Amino acid sequence: MSVVTPRRPRRLPVGSYLTMALATVVLGLPLVWMLLASLKSPDELYQLPLQWLPGQANLDNYAQAAQSVPLGRLLANSVGLTIVGASLKVVLGLCCAYALVFLDFPFKKAVFGLVIATLMIPPQITIIPNYTLVASLGWLNTYQGILVPGLASAFGTFLFRQHFLTLPRSILEAAELDGAGHWRALWRFVVPMSTPTVAAVALVSVVTEWNDYLWPFLVVDNPDKMTLPVGLTLLQNIDGMTNWGVLLAATVVVTLPILLVFLVLQRRLVAGLTAGAVTG
Amino acid sequence: MEPRSPVARSIGLGNYVEWFTAPSTPTVVTATLVFTVATVGGAMFLGLGLALLLDRRLVGRGFARTVAFAPYVLSGFAVGILWLFMFDPRYGLVQELLGFVGVASPQWYTQRPWPLVMVIVVYLWKNLGYVALIYLAGLQAVPKDLKDAAALDGASSARTLRSIVLPLLTPTTFFLLVTMLLSSLQSFDIIKAMTQGGPLGSTTTLMYSIYEESFVNGRAGYASAVATVLFLVLLVVTAVQMRFVQRKVHYS
Numbered sequence: 001m002s003v004v005t006p007r008r009p010r011r012l013p014v015g016s017y018l019t020m021a022l023a024t025v026v027l028g029l030p031l032v033w034m035l036l037a038s039l040k041s042p043d044e045l046y047q048l049p050l051q052w053l054p055g056q057a058n059l060d061n062y063a064q065a066a067q068s069v070p071l072g073r074l075l076a077n078s079v080g081l082t083i084v085g086a087s088l089k090v091v092l093g094l095c096c097a098y099a100l101v102f103l104d105f106p107f108k109k110a111v112f113g114l115v116i117a118t119l120m121i122p123p124q125i126t127i128i129p130n131y132t133l134v135a136s137l138g139w140l141n142t143y144q145g146i147l148v149p150g151l152a153s154a155f156g157t158f159l160f161r162q163h164f165l166t167l168p169r170s171i172l173e174a175a176e177l178d179g180a181g182h183w184r185a186l187w188r189f190v191v192p193m194s195t196p197t198v199a200a201v202a203l204v205s206v207v208t209e210w211n212d213y214l215w216p217f218l219v220v221d222n223p224d225k226m227t228l229p230v231g232l233t234l235l236q237n238i239d240g241m242t243n244w245g246v247l248l249a250a251t252v253v254v255t256l257p258i259l260l261v262f263l264v265l266q267r268r269l270v271a272g273l274t275a276g277a278v279t280g
Numbered sequence: 281m282e283p284r285s286p287v288a289r290s291i292g293l294g295n296y297v298e299w300f301t302a303p304s305t306p307t308v309v310t311a312t313l314v315f316t317v318a319t320v321g322g323a324m325f326l327g328l329g330l331a332l333l334l335d336r337r338l339v340g341r342g343f344a345r346t347v348a349f350a351p352y353v354l355s356g357f358a359v360g361i362l363w364l365f366m367f368d369p370r371y372g373l374v375q376e377l378l379g380f381v382g383v384a385s386p387q388w389y390t391q392r393p394w395p396l397v398m399v400i401v402v403y404l405w406k407n408l409g410y411v412a413l414i415y416l417a418g419l420q421a422v423p424k425d426l427k428d429a430a431a432l433d434g435a436s437s438a439r440t441l442r443s444i445v446l447p448l449l450t451p452t453t454f455f456l457l458v459t460m461l462l463s464s465l466q467s468f469d470i471i472k473a474m475t476q477g478g479p480l481g482s483t484t485t486l487m488y489s490i491y492e493e494s495f496v497n498g499r500a501g502y503a504s505a506v507a508t509v510l511f512l513v514l515l516v517v518t519a520v521q522m523r524f525v526q527r528k529v530h531y532s
Contacts, residue, residue, distance in 0.1 A: 016336055020344050023330060027405065028347040033373055034362045050376050120518055124466040124487060125511045128494050128504050211355040213469045218495060229357045229469075236361065236473070244365050254358040262353045266346060269353065274414055 031259075038062070038249040045245050061249035068238050068246065070223055071253060074231040077143075078210060081227060085147050086205035093156030093201060098186050100157070101164040102172055112161075119154035124214065131218055141222045150215065156201040159275055163197040164190065200272030203265060207273075210258055228254045288501075295505035304481060304489075312465070312485040314396060319403045319467075320460045324453070326404065327411025332441070334412065335419045345416075349409035356406065360473025363402040392482045395475045399483055402470050407463075411456055418452035419445070458521040462514060486510045 037045060038061050040054040065071055099105070100112055130149045139145030167190065175185035191198060213229045220226050223234060228250075235250050262269055299305055330348060334341045351359060366373050367388040375385035386394045422445055430440040446453075468487050471477060477484035477492060484492065487510060494503030 013336065013338070016333060016338055020333055020338055020341065023333070024344045024347050027351070027408070029373070030362055030366055030405070031350065033366065037365065046371055048371070050371065050373065122462065122466050122511070122514055124468065124490075125507050125514070127490075128500055128507060131494075132500070207353050211353075213355065213357045213472075214491070217472075229355045232357060232361060233472075244368070244371070247361060248365060251358045251361050255354045255362075258353055258355070259350060262350060263346070266349075270349065270413065273352070273410070274417065 031255075034248055034251060034255075038245060038252045040245055042243075042245060059249075061245040062253070064243075065235060065246045065250040065253075069226075069231050069235050069250070071231070071250065073224055074226055074228045075253065077226060078228040081143065081146060082206055082209040085150065085209040086202055088147075088151050089153040089156055089205045089209075090198060090202050092151060093153050093160050094186060094191065094198070096157045097160030097164055098182070098190060100161050102185075102190075103182075115154050115157050118152065119158060123150070127214065127218065130215075134219060139219070141220050141225050143225065145219045146216045146225075146227070150209075150212070153201075153205065156205065159197055159201055160194070163194050167193055196268070196271070199268050200275060203261070203269045204272040204275075206261065207258060207269065291501070295502045296509075298502065299505055299509065304484075307481050308484055308486060308489050311396065311481070311483060312487075315400060315403075315467075315483075315485055316461065316464045318400045319407070319464045320457065322400070322404050323407050323411045323460055324456060327408050327456070328415050330408065330412035331415035331419055334416055345409075345413070348412055351406045351408075352410045354406070356467070356469030357473045359402060359406055360399075360470040363398070363405070363470075364474050367398055389475075390479055392479065395479060396483050399471055399474055402474065403464070403467060406470070407460070411460065414456055415449070415452060418449050422448050454521070454524060458517060461517050465510065465514060465517075486513070 036052070036054060039057040039059070040051070041058065041060065044051050044054055062071075096115070100108065100115075134140065134145045134149060137145075139148075171189050171193065172185060175189045178184075180188060210227075211229065212227070216227045217230045217233060220230060223231065226234065232247075232250050232254055235247060239246050334345055334348075338344075367375075369375060369385065369387060369389060372385075372388075374388070378385045388394045388398045426444055426448075427440055430444050435443070465485075466487050467485070468491065471483055471485065471488050472491075475483040477488045486506065490503050490507045490510065493499045493506060
């Protein structure tokens with residue numbers, strides 16, 4: 001008998017594959033089901049036993065949803081607020097982090113402490129005072145009412161600061177030799193060296209802005225100013241649960257854009273969303 | 281939706297006294313506890329399982345990872361609506377699938393405790409991929425020679441998991457525990473979409489009751505007291521985290 005035990009021949013891990021297949025189906029099926037249901041006619045939806053595929057795909061549900069709520073307007077609002085909100089968050093975060101890392105000013109430590117503190121104060125807790133303030137400014141049912149209270153992103157500032165600390169100080173000296181002021185130094189020297197972090201923060205901000213619900217829901221009750229998730233609430237109240245096809249068509253409109261962003265930019269987005277685990 | 285009373289007058293700690301003695305408070309606390317423990321515990325357990333599975337070199341694991349993570353990036357409110365349809369007592373997919381295995385579907389919308397179970401399931405579905413992904417990153421940082429050494433010593437894979445992998449994952453577990461606790465205690469969208477806190481307040485968590493008291497019942501002062509209670513709970517979680525991160529969980 002040989003002393004060395006022979007390597008076990010590799011067997012196909014059937015159990016693992018079955019479990020993985022099952023998990024994938026369970027986790028993915030609801031999304032497929034939503035998409036299919038949004039294309040079904042009421043007859044096909046309310047039929048037992050359930051019918052899996054729509055007989056012929058039609059967009060009636062989408063058209064009907066657009067009649068109940070201003071779907072195009074909601075989409076435009078969501079796209080606009082997401083782009084403006086995410087951009088401002090990134091720009092403000094970059095400026096704040098730049099000052100915290102590259103400038104010397106009194107009470108710098110205290111300012112950074114404040115940033116960390118806001119990171120720890122959960123946003124949901126502050127809705128009542130924020131609402132009172134926004135209402136007293138007359139900002140209910142306005143875009144700035146939705147946008148402004150969430151602009152100071154401690155998350156972005158924190159990640160940018162972490163990254164800026166790893167940059168060599170000499171780039172600032174190079175910028176100064178070039179005669180660049182702080183603004184130019186930030187955009188021409190620091191930002192180009194930070195593209196992965198900027199991309200990650202931007203993507204996370206896009207996802208959070210798009211999905212944000214409680215705050216825009218409280219601030220806006222005029223359909224013309226609503227974002228998509230808030231408009232979905234309106235549709236739920238109008239059509240109730242009697243008209244699943246229409247409600248699900250609107251749900252597809254809310255979820256599909258972010259789903260596409262996720263599929264295309266998966267690696268960067270995941271890097272941003274899981275960044276807390278590495279830094280925290 | 282107007283959480284401001286016309287005249288503000290100080291009532292001292294009246295709101296807190298009212299909250300602590302209100303007959304609805306035990307219901308809210310129970311719902312919050314059940315929801316939090318079930319979502320955090322469930323997501324950690326299932327997420328670790330999924331991560332262990334996806335850590336193996338299986339063909340197609342990249343696709344499985346994508347599918348698992350996708351719900352995490354979607355709007356919580358939209359996800360709630362989607363699942364409300366899944367749970368529809370007559371035409372939902374859940375009752376159909378339960379029927380396949382010969383189980384009668386409970387009254388998900390109306391019969392307690394099923395509405396609470398329903399929102400817990402949806403929360404798990406949405407957050408599972410995140411937990412799995414963080415655990416996966418942790419697993420891939422476990423040195424391979426440690427696992428090899430254990431295998432050479434004749435340790436079973438279950439034993440290796442218990443004695444080597446899990447202890448090395450403690451920092452990850454701790455991070456996830458705190459993150460999930462904080463987000464679970466603040467969750468709102470799914471409950472708003474699916475149950476609006478009902479039936480009979482059985483899915484009204486602390487967070488939901490803050491919204492309900494201030495923006496439905498118009499009691500901003502009372503709701504602020506409840507918000508302060510929730511804030512203190514969250515603060516304790518954060519404080520415990522900072523203590524532990526400094527003391528217990530260190531390997532280098």
